[in-house]
Amino acid sequence: MANKGTKVQMQRASGFTLIELMVYIALLGGIVLIAGQAFSDSTKMRMRTQSMLQASETAEKVASIFKADIAQTGAKTSMEDGASESGAEYGNKFSNIYSNVYMDPNSDNKDSSSFSVVTKDGFDSLTIRRLRYDESGHYVAVEQIAWFVQDGSLWRNCKVIEKKTTLPDDDPCTDGATSEPNNIEMASGVSKFKITPGKPGVVGNNIQLFPAVGESEFKFVGRNDGDREMPIVSNEAGEMHKGGNTQTISGFYQNYDQNMQTIKSEAAQKINEVIAVRNETFSDFSWQTLCAQEGNNFTFEPNNEYEISFEILPTDENADKSKLFVPGEDHMAVGLRSLETRTSFTYGEPATKFSDFAFFPPLGVKNEGSGERSMRFSVPDKFTKACIAFTFACYSPLVSQGKISITKLKVLKIPSANYKFEDYDFEANKSDKQNVKAFLLSLDIKSRGESGHVEMVVPAPSNGPRD
Incomplete structure (x- = not known):
């Protein structure tokens, strides 16, 4: 009899009572409820975030x-x-x-x-x-x-x-x-x-980024990455590779083959490019070194407006070959160059190029067709270490023999208070x-x-x- 009683007690110890099962089910239901609510809240938050982003x-x-x-x-x-x-x-x-x-x-x-x-x-x-x-x-x-x-x-x-x-x-x-x-x-x-x-x-007043406030002199430095020509740059006194109030660019690379009377093959074509820097004495004339120095590169923020302006002086020679410029064929432009990539800035997916601004050289005698050029812009993303570059690509037979004189170059930040x-x-x-x-x-x-x-x-x- 004692052994039978022992077996009954052992069977009772290995199972659950009704009360224990009810408590277990209640706890499990609570956990499921909490987990379900957490999942629901997480799903709602995710959907809300997706809706906000969309x-x-x-x-x-x-x-x-x-x-x-x-x-x-x-x-x-x-x-x-x-x-x-x-x-x-x-x-x-x-x-x-x-x-x-x-x-x-x-x-x-x-x-x-x-x-x-x-x-x-x-x-x-x-x-x-x-x-x-x-x-x-x-x-x-x-x-x-x-x-x-x-x-x-x-x-x-x-x-x-x-x-x-x-x-x-x-x-x-x-x-x-x-x-x-x-x-x-x-x-x-x-x-x-x-x-x-x-x-x-x-x-509100415009904020002058380049040259420094109160200054007007600047310098052009030719860019040569192995596939470019170095144009001739002189100041108003005729000094070569010297800065001043005016920079004259000449000696452009010619993309027209005079012997064949046609434009050179794509592999042989080159463009001239100069970078604008402060008119100071530098020990290293490479554009990368100069562009990296403070005051020669800029940070452009989205949701702000900027302006690049300059004046093209009329040439002394009535028959200057720069007036043979043909829109859509020859190319003269100003834009931004990235110090890190050495190319124009890109943004978005797929990558979209931030385009340069085209401009015209003097097209007439004296002041006809010459004068101020200005372009206002904003950037879609933050651009850092950006340098100002002037690009010249000459495809017409004689336009490369001309010269372009640029003065009053400025880079401005335009406050929204101007409106x-x-x-x-x-x-x-x-x-x-x-x-x-x-x-x-x-x-x-x-x-x-x-x-x-x-x-x-x-x-x-x-x-x-x-x-």
Whole structure:
């Protein structure tokens, strides 16, 4: 009997009581509940983060396209086929201003602007006009582009007001004379689209980055990476490889084969390039060493505006070969060079090159076609150790025998305070629209309840009767 009682006790010790099972199930349910809630919260957070990123990415992409459109507001002049007024040896001629770029210059209000802003149902709509160019900078058409919100989506359309040639069937703009423009949806879930025009303000001063504040002298250093030629550089006193207020570049490499009467093979072609540095005495003349020194390279931040400006002096010789420059064939440009990669800056995936700014040499006698050149820009990403480079590639038979004199070179940071943004009553005074030189975009896009926001200042320096 004692043994049987022992066996019963052993069986009871190896199992669970009902109360123990109930406690175990309750604990397990609590753990599952907590784990499930944690998983649910994690999933919701991940989806919310993805929605925020998607909304922000969409807003930034739309803003980038908007900026590319609006920055060209009022573009009204172009290079044209044919000889300039000074003769064929001075290159192509500039066109007259295309008056269709203006909104309504002949009305009583004399609206010589190239934009219109209208507010409806809490959203702004913006219409701008500009010239379209071909790859050689020649006039193709006058375009009218509209951005507006309808049924919660942001739309863009484009139509041609005037044209030089027949538009191809796959042209992105419709012919305004024969059909209505096709609307393209740029983004859905738009909760805010506000456009505020801005006029130049009186608050804030430009910040001079190069040369140093109060200085005007600079120096050009030829770049030679083994596949480049070193151009001849002299100052206003005629001193070779010396800095000053003016730098004259000559002795360009010629990419035209005089014997064969054709452009040299691609493998044989070279370009000239000079780097702008301070006018100081350096022990090492290599452009890499000079570019690496403080004051000769710059950091450009996104969401800021910068300007490179200079003046091209008219040559003393009326028949200077630089006036034989042919747009679209010969190349003269100013831009940024990376000290680390020794090339132009790239950004994004896939890599996109940050392009140089093309400029024209003196195209006429005395001051005709010469004078100030300026280009304003902003960068999509932070650019560090950036040097200012002038590039020359000569393909016409004689243009390499010319010379280019550059003076008053400056690199400026333009404060946003240079624009004063406010809600103008343009309907009461449309003639004041010609003074607008920038637009402030405020855009909100929602994706699954999360918002992406972009606020961007877009300069439009060509708006108005004069560039």
